[in-house]
Amino acid sequence: MLGQRRRSTSRRNNSIIKPKRLSVGDTVGVIAPSSGVSQSDFDDALQNLSELGFKTRAGKYSRGSNGFLSGTDRERLYDLHWAFRNPKLDAVWCVRGGYGASRLLPYVNYNLIRKNPKIFVGYSDITALHIAIFQEARLVTFHGPVGASNFTEYTKKHLLNTLVNPVSNYEINLPLPPEGADPALYKAKVIKSGRCRGRLVGGNLSLLSAMAGTPFGLKNVRGKILFIEDVSEPPYRVDRMLTQLRQSVNMRSLAGIGVGVFTRGEPDPDKPSQSLLEVLKERLGDLGIPVIYGLSFGHIRDQFTLPVGIRAELDTSRSTMTLLEKAVV
Secondary structure (H helix, E strand, O other): OOOOOOOOOOOOOOOOEOOOOOOOOOEEEEEOOOOOOOHHHHHHHHHHHHHOOOEEEEOOOOOOOEOOEOOOHHHHHHHHHHHHHOOOOOEEEEOOOOOOHHHHHHHOOHHHHHHOOOEEEEOHHHHHHHHHHHHHHOEOEEEOOOOOOOOOHHHHHHHHHHHOOOOOOEEEOOOOOOOOOOHHHHOOEEEEOOEEEEEEEEEEHHHHHHHOOOOOOOOOOOOOEEEEEEEOOOHHHHHHHHHHHHHHOOHHHOOEEEEEEEEOOOOOOOOOOOOHHHHHHHHHOOOOOOEEEEEEEEOOOOOOOEEEOOEEEEEOOOOEEEEOOOOOO
16 A cells, blocks of 8 residues: 555645756656666666766666566655655656556655656656646656657757757757658648647647546646647547547647657558548547647657646647747756
């Protein structure tokens, strides 16, 4: 047993907190709040963060294993709280996603996180913690590469320009297509044209739909820009998850939707199916808000970092996402 469930802090103080920016030489706490991590992936994560100029300290249970999890709920929660509580750590970085972060949400000490605001980075299953921490502790977090990601030059550029050298009105463009590739294959697809502004919220679609209807699901999305991505989900399952969101939150009240790259989700060629783009057009195209598919985030090599809770502008005509304010102080 993990003990008493934690009460939300957001009812008492609704002001949004930005964490302190990172500097070269700062120390990053490395944790695995979801699935277990192979030794090679863990070594890659430490090497990646070191090459970015950061020192690292691994959580006590970050190399653990408990079936499909990196440790028991108590162990993974311990590392999360340790990383935020420890005054010698300047940021908290997740090694990988997988599964299991949502099991921790009722027991996270959101008061502790709010009182010790730090940069928190990860994606995929880490979406559960992004949404809960932002809504409950009102701390801006960062949907960006996990430690074991492939840190391409594009990924590093946008990561460091968000966490280390931030500027206001920071425009993020799509990466250039590989040499010799057909540029048309790497263009974003506009589902509903337009330009909008709002606070960013979102992450992995599977997690967002699984959290819908729980105390930690998306709340008060009015005027926000939703961003979503996923991996290994065929079109019919994407349709099901979008339907779940439509029936649990008022998606028509969103300012707009930026869809990342949905990888490895091709339908079974031996079964009748809609394409992913057809599903997105049918489930998102009638909302009356700007929607674009193919922005550079998700389970891909070149990914930009999205700060949850920061004001941004989505422009479908230019396939850009602009961070209107600095996400760190």
